[in-house]
Amino acid sequence: MIPAGLASIRNNPAGKFSSAPYAAPxxxxxxxxxxxxxxxxxxxxxxxxxxxxxxSFAPLQGELSRKMGFxxxxxxxGGSMVLLRESDGKTFTHSDGPIELTRIFGGxxxxxxxxxxxxxxxxxxxxRWVARNRYRFMxxxxxxxxxxxxxxxRLRE
Numbered sequence: 593m594i595p596a597g598l599a600s601i602r603n604n605p606a607g608k609f610s611s612a613p614y615a616a617p618x619x620x621x622x623x624x625x626x627x628x629x630x631x632x633x634x635x636x637x638x639x640x641x642x643x644x645x646x647x648s649f650a651p652l653q654g655e656l657s658r659k660m661g662f663x664x665x666x667x668x669x670g671g672s673m674v675l676l677r678e679s680d681g682k683t684f685t686h687s688d689g690p691i692e693l694t695r696i697f698g699g700x701x702x703x704x705x706x707x708x709x710x711x712x713x714x715x716x717x718x719x720r721w722v723a724r725n726r727y728r729f730m731x732x733x734x735x736x737x738x739x740x741x742x743x744x745x746r747l748r749e
Contacts, residue, residue: 619647619648620677620696623651623673623676624649625666626654626671627649630727631726641701643697644695646696649746649747649748650749662685672686686720687719692713693704725727
């Protein structure tokens with residue numbers, strides 16, 4: 593089942609939203625903290641490793657995130673990225689998000705999917721620790737830096 597927010601929104605070549613019917617799911621959407629330098633760098637890494645361009649991006653502070661109900665994941669005290677699989681609307685949060693990303697990347701990255709065998713409470717505790725400290729690691733941005741062209745063409749908003 594495709595979430596209501598995606599059912600009526602599609603990404604057009606200009607990168608703007610359109611209310612035209614949503615044709616076919618395109619892959620995954622990674623919602624990230626747009627105010628976090630650590631998260632922005634992580635997005636650039638996803639672009640680098642996602643050779644087939646299956647993942648697009650949207651900030652957790654954006655309109656699409658608000659429509660999907662994901663804005664609470666941007667909390668400074670330990671938020672989470674949200675990875676949305678468009679084909680069925682399944683979301684992956686906390687430690688499940690990075691594990692699913694390694695599956696999407698394919699190749700030798702898939703070996704990291706074995707992390708699913710680590711008990712989820714332990715994985716999520718490690719993820720929450722990084723999330724709580726993400727601004728300390730790389731800071732917070734008050735303004736959006738211009739993304740590189742590879743990221744820009746994958747932004748949903």
